[in-house]
Amino acid sequence: MTVAAENFSFWYGEKQALHDITLSIADRQITALIGPSGCGKSTFLRSINRLQELLPGTRHTGLIALDGEDIHDRSMDVVGLRQRVGMVFQRWNLFPKSIYDNVAYGPKINGVSDREELDGIVERSLRRAALWEEVRDRLRQSALGLSGGQQQRLCIARALANDPEVLLLDEPASALDPIATQRIEELLYELRKDLSIVIVTHNLQQAGRVADSIAFFYLGRLIEAGPTQQLFTSPAQEQTEAYITGRFG
């Protein structure tokens, strides 16, 4: 499943946050969005599942397409779009419910009410998020009792339960310790076999480790995008080089 943006611009009131972004996100690959704070990478990420436009006073021009379909088209159901495009946030935001209920939330809204089917989805999603072995004996306990890293993997499981085609991650590991971070990264590498993944990160090493390709944002513009190796070793733009060599940001 590919995501493609064409001349996509986004405004918060009078302030333009994104300028004519044109970017393709490849199927079954990990694309990292990098850039200094306030560069628009999160705005772009959250535009892909149309979450950002819920903020009052925002507007956009241009196009974002999911496998060729305009996500802003009248025929595109925004609820359906968000089921196809899962999202994991910077701060793990589980519901104050049991582990099981958190994972089952998405499928339930999709109309899955059969107990066995639901059990299957929950187990499958937790396995895919590499969490099953750790929580299988306490599915009925509060999700808020898990460690930070576990909570974040549970957030991933919750997103996977909808069986999305694209997974968006907004700095998923920025609040985690190195070991928990590593587990998330390994997990993403595993998931990329069946999903397109877009990850926003401040951590260049992380981008280098997990991403197949990288898009560098600066001041609301897409400066450069390309395969990770190429972008890190021979960036075409001076700003990209300045950023990845740590001269700003």
Add this chain to the structure above:
Amino acid sequence: MTQSTAVVPGGRRVPRNVTRRRVVSAVMIVLTYLAAAAATLPLIFILANLLRQGVGSLHWHFFTSMPKPVGEEGGGMANAIAGTLMLITIASAIGLPIGIGAGLFLAEQRGTRVANVVRFLSDVLNGLPSIVVGIFAWQLLVRPFHHFSALAGGIALAVMMIPIVARTTEEMIRLVPVSLREAALALGYTRWRTSLSIVLRSALPGIVTGALVAVARIAGETAPLLFTAFGNQFWSTSPGQPIAALPLQIFSYAISPYDDWHAQAWAGALVLIALVLVISVSARFATRSRYGRGHD
């Protein structure tokens, strides 16, 4: 710096007037303690006085018997207790859904002109003297039908509940982290479903507290009932008929010239307070969050 510090021979700067500033600080701290004590003492005095005066006349037949005519011993306020419960039920059935719905609207439409107007009007309504609310209910629900009724009383009380419930609901909903709302939206929840099943539920303990404050507030209201529910010396549970209420009964017994009626009024006041206490404790218990802490 130059005024409040001086350079001592060692070159170290020490603040001037240290002693005076310490004294002022100590005095201020003592004053806040006194203010805190003054804020809690009335409640303690009221409760102590109520217990002292009320417990004596509190027999089981106070809860089960009807008021006796003047001169007869005993008697109770069974009808007034039932009446107050009924008025609270009517008021809550009308006031809570409207108040919570309005609060949800205020929180979701935050920043829009309509929301600001609604919030302002609701604050005005909250400040309206309760006797005015009573007159309004009389005008609308008593005069056209030519008789007082429990329904009119309940609606008058509901009008008083709505702004309290609306504002606390709004505040509690605002405390729900945006990240929770986003999590639900990102899973494909519609906006209203997110509001109802995630936001409202997360805010529930706080909303219940607000609702209880409102119930406690109206349970003791007398003025709006004077010309709506009116009071009733007899047993009635018909919404269309005048109904007895504890505050009304307390009022009429307290201003009577009879000592045993005064004692009954004290007992009634004690029961009223106990009633409010029981409602709030039990509802708190019922909404205790099973997973993690809710918003308090």
